[in-house]
Amino acid sequence: MSILVFIEHKDCVLNKASLEAVAAAQSIAKDTGLKVTAVIPCSKDCSLAQEISQYNLDKVIVAKNDKLNIYTPDGYADAWEQIIKQTNAQYVVMAHTYQVRDFAPKVAARFGKEIVGDCIRYTNNGGKLTFTRRIFLGKLDADVTIEGGAPYFVTFQSGSFRGDNAEKGSAQTETVEVDVKELRMTPEEPFQEAKASVDLTKSGIIVAVGRGIKSQENIAVAQALADALGADLAASRPICDAEWLPIDRQIGSSGQTVAPKVYIALGISGAIQHTVGMKNAGTIVAVNKDAEAPIFDIADYGIVGDLFEVVPTLVEEIKKAKS
Amino acid sequence: MKIIVLMKQVANKDAILRIGKDEKWIDESDISHQTNESDGYALEEALRLKEAKGEGEVIVCTLGAASAKTVLKDALARGADRGIHIIVNEPNKLSPFQIAKTIADAIGEESADLIFTGLQSDDASYGQTGVILAELLGIPHATIVIDLDRSSLGESLRLKRELESGWYQWFTYKLPALLTIQSGISQIRYASLKGIMAAKKKEIRDVTPGVEDYASAQKIEKVYLPLKTKQTQMLGDGDAKKGALELVEKLKTEVRVL
Incomplete structure (x- = not known):
């Protein structure tokens, strides 16, 4: 019996989120006495296997089939089903990436299971694991246990474990030829939409706006603050969906991930999809009229109040301070 | 269709x-x-x-x-x-x-x-x-x-x-x-x-469905407000303008970006 951990890659280049999953799996292994096997679906004798075998793992399995040269949910589900059966896996641990969100519930369903998804941590109560998920757009946490028998499927949110904490060691590598049935979808090559013209990852200070800005005209209010601070303007997803700011200004899971010295969040509630993109900022300032907004949980400085009252005063005082 | x-x-x-x-x-x-x-x-x-x-x-x-x-x-x-x-x-x-x-x-x-x-x-x-x-x-x-x-x-x-x-x-x-x-x-x-x-x-x-029992369910044991990971300094006591003034002070003396 083992813990399987998914190694995500594109053309044998590692998605680093998988190392966080390795760290999570190693931690669960310590708590349960199980051993960890890494699984890499690939069409080749994957060059990534060598790199992954240098972690403290029992084994690295390359699940091999020509049809696994490019990701499809059907292909990955077939491969995973066989590996889970063959290894008699107790736990299947993955990083909660977009790709995992796509295929992991399908694999689980084949075993009559569901996934405990997007966990932020777990605790061990005498061998029984309790997983914590964030619900209601980050406003509440839920402690969750899993009933029934193995396999248990768990995915962890980005940042829940540190990839550089994954223990090194050495593991044997094994190739398992898997069957992949008909693929009911035909993938084209992934592409990047017109290269982001704004690289917010290099910004020192970011002023970001959320729903609280209310209208496109009001963007100017935030822009004035950005100008006063010499900051770049950014936004949460709803603002870019409404096309009030271009998509290359979007921070979060589907936009850019930033870690500026200072991040000022104006009228942003702090849903997970946004905070994963900015929680590593040096100093986080939040202005929101809702005192319960989850953004305050990760803020260093918080002001509960109307941003349209706060920001003009800020601009005025910053100009004074700078002159 | x-x-x-x-x-x-x-x-x-x-x-x-x-x-x-x-x-x-x-x-x-x-x-x-x-x-x-x-x-x-x-x-x-x-x-x-x-x-x-x-x-x-x-x-x-x-x-x-x-x-x-x-x-x-x-x-x-x-x-x-x-x-x-x-x-x-x-x-x-x-x-x-x-x-x-x-x-x-x-x-x-x-x-x-x-x-x-x-x-x-x-x-x-x-x-x-x-x-x-x-x-x-x-x-x-x-x-x-x-x-x-x-x-x-x-x-x-x-x-x-x-x-x-x-x-x-x-x-x-x-x-x-x-x-x-x-x-x-x-x-x-x-x-x-x-x-x-x-x-x-x-x-x-x-x-009106007959919902079947399901043995492998994830069971919510408890919901609660997220544990704070940071000590947040709340500024202004609900007064927006006062909060702004205090924040500028913090940006000068603690964060040192002004």
Whole structure:
């Protein structure tokens, strides 16, 4: 019996989120006495296997089939089903990436299971694991246990474990030829939409706006603050969906991930999809009229109040301070 | 062509959440509700696809308590053709596999060409009901769909999936298929007065399901406010202007960016 951990890659280049999953799996292994096997679906004798075998793992399995040269949910589900059966896996641990969100519930369903998804941590109560998920757009946490028998499927949110904490060691590598049935979808090559013209990852200070800005005209209010601070303007997803700011200004899971010295969040509630993109900022300032907004949980400085009252005063005082 | 759109009623985004007595969910007794955001986009995309095709039927389906009927009525007013209400009084007590199974039993006979859902709910955020449902129905799925090539619709459909960090990918899916739709795929229409009047004559079929026990459920033991990871200095005591003045002081003396 083992813990399987998914190694995500594109053309044998590692998605680093998988190392966080390795760290999570190693931690669960310590708590349960199980051993960890890494699984890499690939069409080749994957060059990534060598790199992954240098972690403290029992084994690295390359699940091999020509049809696994490019990701499809059907292909990955077939491969995973066989590996889970063959290894008699107790736990299947993955990083909660977009790709995992796509295929992991399908694999689980084949075993009559569901996934405990997007966990932020777990605790061990005498061998029984309790997983914590964030619900209601980050406003509440839920402690969750899993009933029934193995396999248990768990995915962890980005940042829940540190990839550089994954223990090194050495593991044997094994190739398992898997069957992949008909693929009911035909993938084209992934592409990047017109290269982001704004690289917010290099910004020192970011002023970001959320729903609280209310209208496109009001963007100017935030822009004035950005100008006063010499900051770049950014936004949460709803603002870019409404096309009030271009998509290359979007921070979060589907936009850019930033870690500026200072991040000022104006009228942003702090849903997970946004905070994963900015929680590593040096100093986080939040202005929101809702005192319960989850953004305050990760803020260093918080002001509960109307941003349209706060920001003009800020601009005025910053100009004074700078002159 | 038949498209089923799955929509869920969730707590209003701006609602103040109070934890229920049993500490296993929120107190929903006097909370305001809304349609789950990405489900609204799923409906919009279904309507646009039907319009592009020039024929077809859009069926909206929800699993929820009696109050969830407003989700269906709103969808019918926007242009859906008929509704299916799977009546479950405390849907939050069901785990995603149970929800998917219950929906599969209720809509399986419809033999839809396409099933659309939002990519996840804004309350429980399981993000897997659609995928499990597709597996139970034996049809392929695509998640986080951000565009459809409507002109490609035939035996198959070409669709664009959102990947991470600004990457995208087109896929062509054989139908029938289930798609989970990302927010922002297109601008959502409002219900017209004519639509609201027309909706009154549209059929809503109530289904009272027998929900099967499910041994492998994830069980919520306790819900609570997130533990603070940071010491947050709250500034201004609710006075916006005072908060701004204090913040500038902090930016000067502690953060040192001024």
